[in-house]
Every structure is written in structure tokens, then in C-alpha cells.
Amino acid sequence: MLRFLCRDLRKQADVDVGSHGEYSAFMDQCFDYDEREYTYRVCMFKDAKQISKGGGSDVTIGYWDAWTGPSDNKYLKMKYANGATCWNGPARSLTITFQCGVDHKIIDVREPTRCEYSMLFETPSACDEKIATTIIHPNHEEF
Numbered sequence: 001m002l003r004f005l006c007r008d009l010r011k012q013a014d015v016d017v018g019s020h021g022e023y024s025a026f027m028d029q030c031f032d033y034d035e036r037e038y039t040y041r042v043c044m045f046k047d048a049k050q051i052s053k054g055g056g057s058d059v060t061i062g063y064w065d066a067w068t069g070p071s072d073n074k075y076l077k078m079k080y081a082n083g084a085t086c087w088n089g090p091a092r093s094l095t096i097t098f099q100c101g102v103d104h105k106i107i108d109v110r111e112p113t114r115c116e117y118s119m120l121f122e123t124p125s126a127c128d129e130k131i132a133t134t135i136i137h138p139n140h141e142e143f
């Protein structure tokens with residue numbers, strides 16, 4: 001029992017949940033988005049799936065990989081990679097872009113390039129960096 005607890009704690013400690021822990025609320029959370037053909041489900045820091053509404057088995061579109069935002073805003077994007085391989089194509093992958101908003105929810109899912117999915121996700125966690133900057137450095141001129 002204790003061994004399992006330790007393992008879970010270690011697993012959580014290994015995950016990068018933001019420079020101020022702002023994405024810790026995502027731990028063990030899954031989110032769904034329905035579109036015409038599929039439901040997309042992302043389980044944060046774990047995997048992402050494309051679930052067919054017309055039956056058929058779920059397709060994994062990626063496993064948790066890394067934060068991939070630009071160097072000055074690393075926590076803007078995250079990537080799920082090495083999903084089920086497309087016929088004649090690459091392994092499926094998903095990039096999530098976060099935007100500051102009131103709720104934790106998926107706003108949109110697209111497949112701009114075949115088997116490369118992109119998701120727009122609204123969350124208060126993405127507002128944190130700006131807030132922290134304002135509080136810690138209220139007046140940049142002083143520095």
C-alpha cells in the first residue's frame with residue numbers, strides 16, 4: 001500500500017506542472033470535446049484519444065511528451081506524441097495551445113495536417129504567468 005503511494009507521489013513529482021505549479025489542477029484530469037465524427041479526449045500528462053462516434057475502436061493520438069511553448073512562454077503549449085501510426089503516414093500527435101479563460105475546457109480541435117491534431121484549451125491556469133509577473137514585478141522600471 002505504502003509502496004503504491006510512494007510510486008504515485010514520485011510520478012506526480014516528476015511531472016512539470018508549471019513554474020508556479022499553475023497546471024497542478026490538471027493532474028489526473030480528463031477533458032472531452034465533441035465534434036461531428038469524433039469525441040476527442042485528453043487525459044492531462046497521460047494521453048489523448050480520438051473516439052469514433054460511429055463505433056469502432058478508440059485511436060490514441062498521442063502520449064504525454066513535453067511542454068513545447070516558445071522559450072519565453074514554455075507553458076503555452078504541450079505535446080502528446082507517438083500516437084497510433086497513420087497508414088502511409090506519421091505517428092499521430094497532438095499539440096494543445098492554452099489560452100487564459102474562466103473555465104477549464106476544450107474550445108476547438110482540428111487536424112490541420114493529416115494525423116497532426118491541434119487543440120485550443122481555455123483555462124485560468126494560463127492566466128497565472130501574467131498575474132505572477134504583475135505581482136512580483138509591479139514596476140519593471142525599478143529593476
Ligand code: MAN
Nearest residue numbers: 050059086087089111114115
Ligand atoms: C482516421 C482518423 C483521421 C486520420 C485518418 C488517417 O480516419 O484518425 O483523423 O486523418 O485516420 O488515415
